[in-house]
Amino acid sequence: MAIEERRARDRAARHRLILDTARTLAESEGWDAVTTRRLSTEIEYSQPVLYKHFSNMEAIAEALAIDGFGELAQALRTARTSVGASESPLIPMAHAYLSFARDNPALYDAMFLRATKLRFAAEDTPAPMMDAFNELRAAVATVAGDRDVETRTEVLWATLHGLIMLDRGGRLRPQHDGDRIELLARQFG
Known part of the structure; x- marks a missing residue:
């Protein structure tokens, strides 16, 4: 159970990181700067990881x-x-x-x-x-x-x-x- 809980926490943290990074980029550079490529670079996860959280x-x-x-x-x-x-x-x-x-x-x-x-x-x-x-x-x-x-x-x-x-x-x-x-x-x- 501890491993599943840790995975759930990690997933929730990645989810929040994606949203926080997208918001920071949008507020500082506008929505055009918020792309999956840019987000994956900023959060240091691959684009497929982003797509596991958001379609x-x-x-x-x-x-x-x-x-x-x-x-x-x-x-x-x-x-x-x-x-x-x-x-x-x-x-x-x-x-x-x-x-x-x-x-x-x-x-x-x-x-x-x-x-x-x-x-x-x-x-x-x-x-x-x-x-x-x-x-x-x-x-x-x-x-x-x-x-x-x-x-x-x-x-x-x-x-x-x-x-x-x-x-x-x-x-x-x-x-x-x-x-x-x-x-x-x-x-x-």
């Missing part, structure tokens, strides 16, 4: 996206629970969302821009994706009253995503982040 580059990006949703959910949860009972969590959550996207641009791309087989609002939606949505939903629920929480959450998420995309393209005035977020929060309150 292709899309599978690697998909696994990183799921990781990213888990990280985003945690950032949103921290922001949501950091406010007092009488305060709206929308403003700190919006700031947390924008910070996450800015601090992890390649990971954010894997989550929202790269083609994957990941689907929202489906029976097979991975738990980390649902967790991220549910954190936003919990914040919206505090201010929605009797209005449709699900749709309002989708609109909030879409708006935050739009702000990130416009910001990345240099289309928004950076010194007005706070004003935009306060206006957004007022629309939901």
